[in-house]
Each structure stands twice: as structure tokens, then as C-alpha cells.
Amino acid sequence: xxxxxxxxxxxxxxxxxxxxxxxxxxxxxxxxxxxxxxxxxxxxxxxxxxxxxxxxxxxxxxxxxxxxxxxxxxxxxxxxxxxxxxxxxxxxxxxxxxxxxxxxxxxxxxxx
Amino acid sequence: xxxxxxxxxxxxxxxxxxxxxxxxxxxxxxxxxxxxxxxxxxxxxxxxxxxxxxxxxxxxxxxxxxxxxxxxxxxxxxxxxxxxxxxxxxxxxxxxxxxxxxxxxxxxxxxxxxxxx
Numbered sequence: 001x002x003x004x005x006x007x008x009x010x011x012x013x014x015x016x017x018x019x020x021x022x023x024x025x026x027x028x029x030x031x032x033x034x035x036x037x038x039x040x041x042x043x044x045x046x047x048x049x050x051x052x053x054x055x056x057x058x059x060x061x062x063x064x065x066x067x068x069x070x071x072x073x074x075x076x077x078x079x080x081x082x083x084x085x086x087x088x089x090x091x092x093x094x095x096x097x098x099x100x101x102x103x104x105x106x107x108x109x110x111x112x
Numbered sequence: 113x114x115x116x117x118x119x120x121x122x123x124x125x126x127x128x129x130x131x132x133x134x135x136x137x138x139x140x141x142x143x144x145x146x147x148x149x150x151x152x153x154x155x156x157x158x159x160x161x162x163x164x165x166x167x168x169x170x171x172x173x174x175x176x177x178x179x180x181x182x183x184x185x186x187x188x189x190x191x192x193x194x195x196x197x198x199x200x201x202x203x204x205x206x207x208x209x210x211x212x213x214x215x216x217x218x219x220x221x222x223x224x225x226x227x228x229x
Binding site for chain 1 (some may be wrong): 147155160201216218
């Protein structure tokens with residue numbers, strides 16, 4: 001299982017774009033990159049996943065360079081409600097389900 | 113939007129007692145999971161369940177833990193003889209069969225806070 005490294009915390013202000021980078025130097029060929037969000041006292045919530053290049057949905061964008069050794073979650077124009085812990089996960093998805101291995105994540109604090 | 117539900121939201125029990133945590137996964141999902149999160153720590157995988165049997169379990173999921181899908185809707189986690197260190201938030205999750213679309217999307221419930229005294 002590829003180990004991930006991400007900043008422990010980040011600060012931002014409302015309306016700014018936030019980029020959270022995750023390192024996963026040992027990522028394997030079959031591994032996908034997934035990001036989850038967790039608010040205090042709630043279960044994690046899936047944000048986005050990707051394999052390579054760029055993926056965008058209504059919530060965020062995920063940028064993955066060609067070597068796939070890192071990835072960047074981009075949150076456009078954050079609001080106070082985006083204050084949460086963001087987790088980068090890397091793993092294999094060849095057997096029909098995925099066991100999620102969470103790290104410590106990045107605590108994002110958005111201020112007015 | 114369909115969601116995973118869990119009951120109770122908070123359970124207080126004495127050390128050595130048995131507890132059963134209940135979950136209702138999303139109805140068309142095939143895979144079910146339990147995770148736990150000790151206060152201030154990481155979310156930890158406990159067990160996954162498919163086709164009425166355990167698919168995978170972690171080292172945490174020892175003989176004091178068991179899971180069951182007693183009917184078509186509920187998914188339960190039983191802790192036989194609770195210890196102080198079992199105090200945590202327990203999350204149930206479910207997912208579709210993702211072999212077709214390579215999805216890591218699991219849907220988590222709101223959690224049950226277990227306090228062992």
C-alpha cells in the first residue's frame with residue numbers, strides 16, 4: 001500500500017482557491033488516488049478520485065502529474081463550511097471493493 | 113439522496129458488557145464496512161462484508177468483534193466484552209460493486225459514539 005504524505009494543516013480565507021498537495025512516491029500501477037473530506041463528528045465523505053491527468057467535478061478538481069508521485073486537490077473559492085479534514089488515499093481497486101486506509105489528513109481552516 | 117443510517121447515535125456501556133451497533137446501508141449497495149475513529153486519531157478500517165461473509169478484516173477486528181446482516185437491511189457490529197479502549201466513534205459504510213467503474217466511493221453513516229466506562 002502506497003504511503004501518502006500531506007500537510008498537517010492549512011489556513012485560508014473565504015473566496016480563495018485552496019490547493020492541498022499529497023505525495024505518494026511509491027504509488028503502484030494499479031493504484032487510484034482518492035480524496036475524502038471529514039467534518040467534526042461526522043463520517044468521511046468522498047470528494048473525488050482519479051488515475052492520471054485532471055479530473056473535475058462540481059466540488060473540486062484533482063491534478064495528477066504524469067509520474068503520479070503526487071496529486072493536488074483544488075477547492076475553488078472556499079467558504080467557511082469547507083473547514084474540515086481532507087484525506088488523500090491511494091490504493092488498488094481490482095477486486096470489486098476498496099478498503100480505505102486513512103492517514104492523518106490535512107486540517108483546512110477557512111476564516112472570514 | 114439515499115444515505116447510510118446508524119443507531120444509536122451515542123451508546124454508553126460498562127466495561128465487560130456486550131454492545132450491538134446497528135447500521136442500515138444504502139439499499140442497492142453490495143459491500144458493507146465498519147470503521148472506527150478514536151477521539152483525535154485516524155479513521156481505522158475494521159472489517160468489510162460481502163455476500164454474507166467477511167471479505168477482509170484488520171488486526172483490530174479480533175475475536176471480541178463480530179458482524180452480521182440479520183435481514184435484508186440491517187448490518188450490525190457486535191462487541192462482546194467491551195474494554196475502555198473500545199471507546200470511539202464507529203462508522204458504518206457501504207458501496208456498490210465497483211469493478212465496473214473503478215470507484216473508491218464509500219458512503220459513510222453519521223457514526224455511533226461508543227463510550228465505555
